[in-house]
Amino acid sequence: xxxxxxxxxxxxxxxxxxxxxxxxxxxxxxxxxxxxxxxxxxxxxxxxxxxxxxxxxxxxxxxxxxxxxxxxxxxxxxxxxxxxxxxxxxxxxxxxxxxxxxxxxxxxxxxxxxxxxxxxxxxxxxxxxxxxxxxxxxxxxxxxxxxxxxxxxxxxxxxx
Numbered sequence: 001x002x003x004x005x006x007x008x009x010x011x012x013x014x015x016x017x018x019x020x021x022x023x024x025x026x027x028x029x030x031x032x033x034x035x036x037x038x039x040x041x042x043x044x045x046x047x048x049x050x051x052x053x054x055x056x057x058x059x060x061x062x063x064x065x066x067x068x069x070x071x072x073x074x075x076x077x078x079x080x081x082x083x084x085x086x087x088x089x090x091x092x093x094x095x096x097x098x099x100x101x102x103x104x105x106x107x108x109x110x111x112x113x114x115x116x117x118x119x120x121x122x123x124x125x126x127x128x129x130x131x132x133x134x135x136x137x138x139x140x141x142x143x144x145x146x147x148x149x150x151x152x153x154x155x156x157x158x159x160x
Contacts, residue, residue, distance in 0.1 A: 062151055066090030071142070073157045079135045081159050084127040085118060085142055087151070094124020098146040104132065105139045118142070135159050 042048060048055075067087055074082040083102060087095040100118040112133050118126035132138065142153040 065149055067151055069153050071155055075160045078131055079159050080131045082129045086125045088124055098144045100126040100144045103141045106134060107139050132159050
């Protein structure tokens with residue numbers, strides 16, 4: 001005589017199959033999480049994080065200088081930009097003998113960044129005309145050095 005199975009004998013198998021599906025999905029997601037983008041957008045992020053106190057100290061020294069910095073970016077044809085930066089000390093006198101460099105970085109596309117030196121065009125005023133390869137948003141960081149003093153200015157500019 002053949003024994004009949006009780007009704008619902010397969011319920012435990014459904015329970016086990018559900019857990020197997022959940023485990024497979026979890027392992028698949030863990031694999032893709034570890035094998036794709038790391039989330040780091042900054043080169044040497046750990047070292048920069050350790051140097052944060054030095055960054056704060058440099059900002060404090062820059063504030064103590066009391067410099068007044070003016071920046072003007074005039075759009076030009078063919079994705080161009082005429083950049084003018086002026087420096088004055090705390091008494092309003094133009095700052096001379098500065099070495100002024102600008103870094104132009106395209107935040108959304110690598111490979112188009114450039115470093116330029118601004119030429120002195122008037123007392124305390126430095127300028128450059130650049131034809132950039134792409135229109136849109138650019139991050140501009142201008143560094144000025146003179147003697148023991150250094151000043152950094154960061155601006156986001158839009159080039160038509």
